Amino acid sequence: GAGVSQSPSNKVTEKGKDVELRCDPISGHTALYWYRQSLGQGLEFLIYFQGNSAPDKSGLPSDRFSAERTGGSVSTLTIQRTQQEDSAVYLCASSSLVFNQPQHFGDGTRLSIL
Amino acid sequence: GIQVEQSPPDLILQEGANSTLRCNFSDSVNNLQWFHQNPWGQLINLFYIPSGTKQNGRLSATTVATERYSLLYISSSQTTDSGVYFCAVANQAGTALIFGKGTTLSVSS
Numbered sequence: 682g683a684g685v686s687q688s689p690s691n692k693v694t695e696k697g698k699d700v701e702l703r704c705d706p707i708s709g710h711t712a713l714y715w716y717r718q719s720l721g722q723g724l725e726f727l728i729y730f731q732g733n734s735a736p737d738k739s740g741l742p743s744d745r746f747s748a749e750r751t752g753g754s755v756s757t758l759t760i761q762r763t764q765q766e767d768s769a770v771y772l773c774a775s776s777s778l779v780f781n782q783p784q785h786f787g788d789g790t791r792l793s794i795l
Numbered sequence: 796g797i798q799v800e801q802s803p804p805d806l807i808l809q810e811g812a813n814s815t816l817r818c819n820f821s822d823s824v825n826n827l828q829w830f831h832q833n834p835w836g837q838l839i840n841l842f843y844i845p846s847g848t849k850q851n852g853r854l855s856a857t858t859v860a861t862e863r864y865s866l867l868y869i870s871s872s873q874t875t876d877s878g879v880y881f882c883a884v885a886n887q888a889g890t891a892l893i894f895g896k897g898t899t900l901s902v903s904s
Contacts, residue, residue, distance in 0.1 A: 714891065724881065726891035737890035770836060774892075781825055783843035784892060789836060 683707075685787035687773050693793045696765060702758045702790045706775030713756050714776075714784060715748060716740075719769035727771075730756060760792075768794045797822045801882050801895035808872050808902045816867040816898045818882030826885035827858055828892065829867050833878045841867070841880075872902045 686705040694700055706713050715727040726740040730750045741747070745763075750756040760767055770791050774784040798821040808814055820827070829841040842849050842856040844865065849856055853872075858865040869876055879899050883892040 716892075723896050724883075724894035726886075726893070729890040737888065740891065772838065781845070781889075783826070783828055783840060785840060786830075786838040789838075791836075 685773055685775050685785055687771075687787035687790050689790060690788065691791045691793075693795065694763060695795050696763060698763055699759065699761045700763055700792065702760075702771050702792070704756045704758070704773030704775075704787060706754065706756070706773070707777075707785060710775035710777050710785075711753065712776045712778065712782075712784075713750060714774040715756070715758050716772045716774065716786075717769045718772060718789070722769075724772070727758070763792075763794045765794045768792055797824070797884055797886060797893050799882060799884055799893050799895040801880075801898050803898060804896065806898055806900045808900065810873060810902055810904045812872050812902075813868070813870045814872060814900070816869070816880050816882075816900075818865040818867070818895055820863050820865075820882075820884050822863070822887070823860065824884040825889060826892070827865055828883050829856055829865070830881045830883065831876075831878050832881060832897070838881070869900075872900075874902050874904055876900060877902050 688703045713730040729737040745761045748758045770789040772789045774786045776782045776784045800819045831839045844858045846860045853870045855868045879897040881897045883894045
C-alpha cells in the first residue's frame with residue numbers, strides 16, 4: 682500500500698484479556714518497528730524487525746509482550762493478560778533500510794484497557 | 796543511551812508569526828527526523844535531516860551535527876500548524892528512534 686497500515690484503529694478490552702495488533706508496512710520496506718505512546722512516558726521504542734528476525738527487542742516492557750513478523754511483511758504485536766498500564770497508542774513504522782533511512786509511521790492503534 | 800531534549804515545551808503563536816523549535820542531542824547521530832503530530836494523533840514526517848539544511852514550503856530545518864543540535868523553523872504560521880512537534884534521533888545501533896518530549900504548538904487566528 683501507499684503507507685503503513687495498522688489495525689484495528691481502536692481497541693477496547695477488559696483487563697486480563699489478550700490482544701493482537703497488526704501492522705502492514707510499506708511495500709518493500711525490510712525494517713519494521715513498534716513504538717508505544719502513553720501519557721506519562723512519551724514515545725517509546727518496543728521492538729525492531731529486519732526481515733522476519735527481531736535483533737532488538739530491548740523495549741518490550743515485560744514477557745507479556747511479544748511480536749512476530751511473517752513473510753518479511755505483516756507484523757503482529759501481542760499483549761497477553763492485559764493490564765491497565767498497557768493502555769496507550771501503539772505505533773508501527775517501517776523503513777527501507779536499517780541505517781540512514783527515514784522511518785514512516787502508521788496512524789496507530791489506540792488501546793484502552795478497562 | 797542518547798538523550799534528546801526539545802525546547803520550548805509549549806509555544807503559543809498568533810497566525811502569521813514565525814517560530815524556532817530546538818532539539819539538542821547528547822551524542823553523534825546518523826539519523827535525525829522531525830515529525831508533526833496533528834490533533835488526530837497522526838505522526839507526519841517533516842524532515843529527515845542528520846546534517847545540513849532543508850526547506851519545504853514554510854518549514855525549514857537545520858542540523859549542526861558537530862554541535863549536536865537541530866532547529867525547525869516555521870514561518871507565517873497557520874492554525875493547521877498546531878500540534879506537537881517531535882525530534883527523534885537513531886540510537887547507536889540504528890535500530891530505534893529516540894524521541895524528545897516534543898514541543899506543543901498552538902496557533903490562534
